[in-house]
Amino acid sequence: MFHKLLLTAAAIAASTVTVSAETIRWARAGDSITMDPHAQNEGATHALAHQIYDTLLQRDMSGSIIPSLALNWEALADNPNIWRLKLREGVTFHDGSAFDSEDVVFSLNRAMADGSEMKELLSSVKDVRAFDALTVDIETNGANPLLVNNLTNMFMMDKGWATANDVLTPHDVAKNETNFATMNTNGTGAFVLVSRSVDEKTVLTANPNYWGKDIYPNKVTDIIYTPIQSAATRVAALLSGEVDIIQDVPVQDLNRVSSTDGLAVATAAQNRVVFFGLDTVEGPTSNLKVRQAMNIAINRDAIKKIVMREQSDPTGVIMPPFVNGWTEELNQYPDYNVDAAKALMSEAGFANGFDITLNCPNDRYVNDEAICQAAVGMMARIGVNVTLDAKPKAQHFPIAKGGDADFYMLGWGVPTFDSHYIFNYLVHTQTDKRGSWNPTGYSNADVDAMIVSLESETNLAARDATIAKIWAAVQDAQMYLPIHNQVLNWGMKSNINFDVQPEDQPHFQFLTFN
Amino acid sequence: MLIIILRRLGQSILVLFLVALISFLIFRFVGNPVDNLMGQEATLAQRAALEEALGLNDALYKQYFDFVWRAIHFDFGNSYRGALPVAELIASRLPATLELALTSALFAMVFGVITGIYTAIKRGGFIANLILSTSLIGVSLPTFLIGVLLIWLFAVELRWLPSFGRGEVVTLGWWTTGFLTVSGLKSLILPSITLGLYQLTLIMRLTRSEMLEVLRQDYVRFAKALGLSNRQVHFNHALPNTLVPVITIAGLQLGSIVAFAIITESVFQWPGVGLLFINAVYFVDIPVMSAYLLLVGVLFVFINLLVDLLYLAIDPRLRDSQLNGEG
Numbered sequence: 003m004f005h006k007l008l009l010t011a012a013a014i015a016a017s018t019v020t021v022s023a024e025t026i027r028w029a030r031a032g033d034s035i036t037m038d039p040h041a042q043n044e045g046a047t048h049a050l051a052h053q054i055y056d057t058l059l060q061r062d063m064s065g066s067i068i069p070s071l072a073l074n075w076e077a078l079a080d081n082p083n084i085w086r087l088k089l090r091e092g093v094t095f096h097d098g099s100a101f102d103s104e105d106v107v108f109s110l111n112r113a114m115a116d117g118s119e120m121k122e123l124l125s126s127v128k129d130v131r132a133f134d135a136l137t138v139d140i141e142t143n144g145a146n147p148l149l150v151n152n153l154t155n156m157f158m159m160d161k162g163w164a165t166a167n168d169v170l171t172p173h174d175v176a177k178n179e180t181n182f183a184t185m186n187t188n189g190t191g192a193f194v195l196v197s198r199s200v201d202e203k204t205v206l207t208a209n210p211n212y213w214g215k216d217i218y219p220n221k222v223t224d225i226i227y228t229p230i231q232s233a234a235t236r237v238a239a240l241l242s243g244e245v246d247i248i249q250d251v252p253v254q255d256l257n258r259v260s261s262t263d264g265l266a267v268a269t270a271a272q273n274r275v276v277f278f279g280l281d282t283v284e285g286p287t288s289n290l291k292v293r294q295a296m297n298i299a300i301n302r303d304a305i306k307k308i309v310m311r312e313q314s315d316p317t318g319v320i321m322p323p324f325v326n327g328w329t330e331e332l333n334q335y336p337d338y339n340v341d342a343a344k345a346l347m348s349e350a351g352f353a354n355g356f357d358i359t360l361n362c363p364n365d366r367y368v369n370d371e372a373i374c375q376a377a378v379g380m381m382a383r384i385g386v387n388v389t390l391d392a393k394p395k396a397q398h399f400p401i402a403k404g405g406d407a408d409f410y411m412l413g414w415g416v417p418t419f420d421s422h423y424i425f426n427y428l429v430h431t432q433t434d435k436r437g438s439w440n441p442t443g444y445s446n447a448d449v450d451a452m453i454v455s456l457e458s459e460t461n462l463a464a465r466d467a468t469i470a471k472i473w474a475a476v477q478d479a480q481m482y483l484p485i486h487n488q489v490l491n492w493g494m495k496s497n498i499n500f501d502v503q504p505e506d507q508p509h510f511q512f513l514t515f516n
Numbered sequence: 517m518l519i520i521i522l523r524r525l526g527q528s529i530l531v532l533f534l535v536a537l538i539s540f541l542i543f544r545f546v547g548n549p550v551d552n553l554m555g556q557e558a559t560l561a562q563r564a565a566l567e568e569a570l571g572l573n574d575a576l577y578k579q580y581f582d583f584v585w586r587a588i589h590f591d592f593g594n595s596y597r598g599a600l601p602v603a604e605l606i607a608s609r610l611p612a613t614l615e616l617a618l619t620s621a622l623f624a625m626v627f628g629v630i631t632g633i634y635t636a637i638k639r640g641g642f643i644a645n646l647i648l649s650t651s652l653i654g655v656s657l658p659t660f661l662i663g664v665l666l667i668w669l670f671a672v673e674l675r676w677l678p679s680f681g682r683g684e685v686v687t688l689g690w691w692t693t694g695f696l697t698v699s700g701l702k703s704l705i706l707p708s709i710t711l712g713l714y715q716l717t718l719i720m721r722l723t724r725s726e727m728l729e730v731l732r733q734d735y736v737r738f739a740k741a742l743g744l745s746n747r748q749v750h751f752n753h754a755l756p757n758t759l760v761p762v763i764t765i766a767g768l769q770l771g772s773i774v775a776f777a778i779i780t781e782s783v784f785q786w787p788g789v790g791l792l793f794i795n796a797v798y799f800v801d802i803p804v805m806s807a808y809l810l811l812v813g814v815l816f817v818f819i820n821l822l823v824d825l826l827y828l829a830i831d832p833r834l835r836d837s838q839l840n841g842e843g
Contacts, residue, residue, distance in 0.1 A: 033795075184600065201795060202681065202787035230680050230785045231794075234664045238679045242671045 024223040026498075026510060029236055030249035033201050033229035038183040039157035040112055041172040043119040046229075048155050049249075049507055053206055053225065054096075055157035055189035058087060058106065059150055063501040063512050065273070065324045065419070067150070071101065071158055071190065072138075075150050082145035082460045083128075089136040093213045095160045096187070096194045103132035108161035110140070117172040123152040145458045147465065151418040163188040192218070192511040193225060203228055218511040225510060240265065240493050247494040249506060253313050253368060259493045270502035271315050272490040273322045274415040276367050278360075278377070278483040281408040283443035286356040293480040295346035299384045300377060300483060301338040309372045314486035319477065320414060320424065322487050324504050327421030327469040332477070335484065343384045355385025361410040362390060363398040368488055374411055405432070405441035412439070413488070417505075421469045425453045429476055442481040449475050520828060528821045533584070535813030539806040540583045544572075592807040595796070602807045606789055611691045612682055613781070613788030617773045619704050620712030625766055628716045629759070632723025637750060639728070647720075654717035659776070663710040663783035670706060678703050680785040711780040715769050722765055726758040767823055771816045 034050040035042045060070035072087040093101040110130045113120040126149065129141045142149055164170055164183070173181035187195045192214060193206035206225040214220070228245065230236040237255045239245045241262055251259055251267060260267040280287040280296070287293055302316035318335035321328050347353060358381075362374035371392045378388040388409070393401070402410045416423050430437035430453050431445035452468050459465040476482070490502050499514040567573055571582060586592070592602035631651070635644040653662075671679035683699030685692040694700025730736065731754055739749045778790035785791070789808060796804035 199787065201785075201791055228681060228785070231791075232660075232664075232783050232785070235667060235680050235783060235785060238664075238667045238672050242675055242679055244671070244679060 024221060024515075025226065026222050026224070026247060026513065027226045027228070027245040028247050028249075028508070028510075029228045029230045029239060029245045031229065031231055031233070031236065034204070036173065036184045037187050037195070037198065038169070038172050038181060039159065039189075040109075040115075040118040040120050041181075041184075043123075043155070045506055050204065050227065051157055051189075052191070052507055052509055053193040054187045054191045054195055055159070056093075056191050057156050057158065058089075058153045060509070061154050061419075061503070061505060061507070063503050063509060065504040067154065071106075072153075077145065077147070077460060082147075083142050085140045085142070085146075085149055086133065087138045087140065089138065090213060091136060093190050094211055095163065095190050096209060097160070097163060098211075099160055099162055101158065101160070101190055102135045103138045105158055105161050106130070106138045107132050108164065109158045110156065112159065112164070112171060113156055115171040119172075120156060123156070145460050147458075147460050147462070148418055148420055148422065151420060155417075158190060159183075160188050192220065192509075201229060212511075214511055219514045220511050221514050222510045237493070247492060247498060247500070247508075249492055249508070251491040251493040253311055253491075256311070256313070256491055264496055266494060266496040266498075268492045268494065268500065268502045269313075270490050270504060271323055272415075272488040272506065273324055273417075273419075273504045274367075274413050274488045275317060275320050275322050276370075276373070276411070276413045276485045276488060277320045278485065279402070279407070279410050279412055279442050280481055280483065281441075281443060282479070282481045285408050286350075286352055286358070287408055289350045289352075290480060291346045291350035292352060293483075295343040295350070295384060296381065296386065297480055297483050298336045298339045298346075299343040299380050299386075300485065301380055302335050302485060303338065304380075305373055305376050306486060309369050309376050310486070310489075313368070313489045313491065315489065316486045317484045319473065320428065320482045320484050321421065321473075322416060322504070325416050325419050325421055325424070327466070327473060329470075332473060340383050347384055347386075352385070355387060357387045357389070358409050359389045359391050359407075361398060361401050361407045362392040363394065363402075363411060364392040365394050366398070367411075367413045370411060370413075373485060403439060403441060405443070407441065410441075414439075421473065422453065422456045425449075425456070425472055425476075428482070429453065429472065444479055444481045446475060446479075521825065524821060524824050528817045531817050532814065535817070536584050536587060536810060537580065539587075539810045539813070540580050542809065543583070543802050543806040544579065587807075587810060592810075593803040595804050596801045602803045605792060605804065606807060606811065607690065608692075609787060609789045609792045611693065612786060613774060613777050613790060615694060616704065616707055616711060616780070616786060616788060617770065617777060620708040620710075621715065621766070621770055621773055623708050624712035624715035624719055624769075628719025628766075629723050629762065631716075632720040632762075633727055633750070633755065633758075635720070636724045636727035636731070648724075651717045651720055654713040659710060659714070659779045660783050662713055663706070663780060666706045666710060667783075677706055679706075682787060707780050707784045707786050710783070711773060711777060714776075715766070715773060718769065719762060719766055723758060723762050726761055727754060730754045730757050764823060764827075768819060771812075771819045774815055775812050 030046060030049070032046040034047040035044060036047060037050070037054075039051045039055050056071045058070060058072035059067050059075070062068045069090075071090050071093060073090050075085060075087040078084045078086055087106075089101070089103060089106065095101060107130045110124065110127070112118065114124050114127065115121070126142045126144070126146045127140060128143050131139045131141070133139050140149065167182040167186070169181055169183040173184055185198060190213065192209055192212050194209050196205040196207050198204045204227040206227070208220065208223050212220065230239055230245075230248075233250070233252045233255075236248050237251065237259065240248045240251075240259065256267055259265050280293050282288055282293070287296075306312060306314045306316050315323075316335050317333050319328070319332040321332065323333065344353075347355065360374055360377065362371055364371040367373075374390055374392060378390050381388045398410075401407050402412055414424065414428065426436055427439040428437075429440060429444065430450050431447075432438065432440050432443075436450075436453070449472055452472050456465060456468060459468065490504070490506055492500070492502050492508075494500060497516045499516055500508065500512070503509065571579060574582070590603040594600065595602050595605055631647050635647055638644040667679045670677045678699070681703060682694050683701075683703035684697040685694050685700055686696045694704055736749060736754055739753050744753075777786075777788060778794060780786065781788045781790035782794050789811070792804060793808045795801070796808065
């Protein structure tokens with residue numbers, strides 16, 4: 003009898019262990035702002051939406067595009083202005099209704115409606131049409147080879163559900179109305195929303211009718227998501243075993259987490275490059291030799307080792323490695339060489355150096371002000387006397403953008419994963435529509451024309467060749483001094499197998515246990 | 517008596533109108549509401565229509581009275597962040613903050629009075645001095661540091677208590693309580709200590725000095741001369757007289773416990789109004805910010821009014837002198 007009891011107890015214990023192992027308690031700094039998938043274009047909001055809603059195309063855990071609700075997509079051969087997407091068959095929403103092309107038309111129009119923060123990503127779209135029940139045509143104003151890159155955060159809602167609950171547009175705060183979709187969801191995703199208490203706890207459970215059941219591992223049965231704003235508390239919650247995975251481990255706590263039994267830190271390059279910009283029109287930095295000298299006077303390895311505690315990837319180009327156009331040669335950073343830099347300074351006529359101000363943010367990038375302080379010391383070695391002016395981002399960005407700065411720091415992420423995004427903001431001559439983040443004064447009509455041509459070039463080989471040409475021009479002009487790509491650190495239980503996603507977006511259907 | 521009460525009420529209402537004015541000015545002028553409500557691409561016509569709809573073209577005094585009128589009806593508009601009514605948001609967060617404030621006030625009161633009496637009676641003793649010197653930690657360490665230290669000790673090293681959140685809560689109508697579950701009670705301990713430590717020190721020091729003062733009084737000496745035991749003298753005669761000012765101060769501090777809960781709540785991810793306010797600042801969610809300011813203002817004014825009226829009820833001298841002053 004006793005023996006039997008013991009066995010039962012052991013069986014119960016074993017089963018509870020398995021159940022708890024499949025529940026993931028997940029924490030990161032910020033909560034989702036709203037459950038309405040089109041109302042905000044923000045990382046933490048998308049992170050939760052990605053569990054519940056699906057997109058047509060998706061970026062997997064390595065950052066490459068994979069089919070999701072769309073099985074394949076191509077621009078029509080006879081009319082490159084139209085993208086034709088073939089939808090997945092047999093997909094249902096959480097409430098049981100079927101997913102079809104009407105829902106896609108509705109969702110994309112909703113994402114372009116007033117009150118949507120996603121509409122900039124669809125600004126080239128002229129019309130969305132259902133070709134048949136499982137085919138959708140997206141017509142753009144002029145060919146847009148990059149359109150599909152912009153669909154990876156464009157979530158699909160059910161037209162019938164949205165009509166029934168009067169959420170035909172993302173919530174319009176101006177109307178002083180609440181919106182059913184801010185707290186309720188009906189997606190096609192791997193998880194169903196069970197309960198949500200803002201800033202406190204959001205509970206999700208696996209979708210029993212998920213279309214990706216046989217495609218992805220789907221080992222996670224439940225997700226308990228808790229935002230924990232204070233970094234120290236977040237790390238403490240991981241160390242004490244109260245949560246299983248945290249997305250933002252502070253640099254100073256990495257050793258503590260990875261040296262704790264049963265915990266591991268997963269690290270990957272982030273889609274964000276940090277660099278300095280220089281004024282190319284006025285002052286000593288208008289001299290190319292001076293800019294080249296400053297570039298080789300930066301000791302990137304020292305910054306990585308001392309300032310970043312090894313948590314960065316030094317680079318020679320202002321482009322994260324996932325971006326189309328990235329090559330090993332471009333990424334190669336120059337050797338740190340004070341003598342060569344001094345020689346260049348003499349050739350430029352600045353053997354005695356000069357004075358300059360470095361504008362730097364102090365609350366935007368990882369250790370941003372410390373990087374600038376390191377740069378001050380490095381510049382002093384070649385006679386450049388730098389005055390550091392570090393400010394909060396709200397004050398820094400107008401300076402960095404406005405063109406008043408001679409020497410400033412900036413970081414750049416590339417959501418489209420294509421070089422064009424960098425060129426359009428950072429390389430093109432500063433005009434009303436383009437080059438808004440290029441205050442360096444760099445202006446090259448040929449390069450500008452090439453940048454514009456990328457937008458409608460449908461021959462991908464020719465397009466890549468143009469991208470390479472533009473990069474060559476950028477590297478020659480040296481108006482930017484690349485420093486490094488930032489690194490993401492996720493802390494988790496060591497029995498969890500999960501890659502760090504370069505956009506900082508966990509997709510829990512990919513998670514497995516050891 | 518009635519006149520004094522009316523006058524106190526009148527003063528409180530005046531203060532409330534001033535607080536409402538500041539709250540209104542924040543809402544109206546910290547960032548243009550139209551910019552906050554509409555994106556950068558809104559056309560001039562759309563902006564003009566919204567300005568008209570929001571009443572932003574009315575005279576300023578009219579806008580102010582509209583604001584007060586809506587506030588009296590608990591209408592603070594919608595939060596920019598989640599498009600939920602601000603009053604609903606605050607109501608859903610208030611139980612967490614009030615439970616935390618109540619627990620830490622009780623904690624501070626009970627332990628503050630006990631240690632205060634002990635250190636007064638055993639003046640100069642080793643343990644009394646130890647309590648006094650360690651209590652300095654309560655006033656000299658910032659709240660967030662105390663919170664982090666407690667988390668590291670009790671959540672990470674000893675693993676006795678949770679490091680964040682409210683645990684399991686039970687819903688009773690519109691109120692949610694953590695008092696009825698084990699995890700809820702465990703979750704209350706660290707935040708309550710963190711929030712109450714400063715008050716505890718304050719109450720302890722106040723009790724101690726009041727007690728020492730009372731023990732010097734003639735009636736205590738006479739009571740001792742009468743041959744009453746120390747215990748009777750201390751607890752039956754000295755203590756009640758000590759507690760009157762202590763309770764007054766502790767009551768007044770309740771308002772600041774609620775207001776200072778902001779820091780404790782953000783360290784422990786405690787889902788109360790303080791955390792709501794911090795996030796509102798982060799997102800420049802002006803309706804929530806101005807409603808919170810108004811709420812704290814009302815709370816302070818209300819507690820002060822209550823204490824004032826209680827004074828009048830308790831102390832006849834105050835009442836008479838006020839009447840005399842009236843002529």
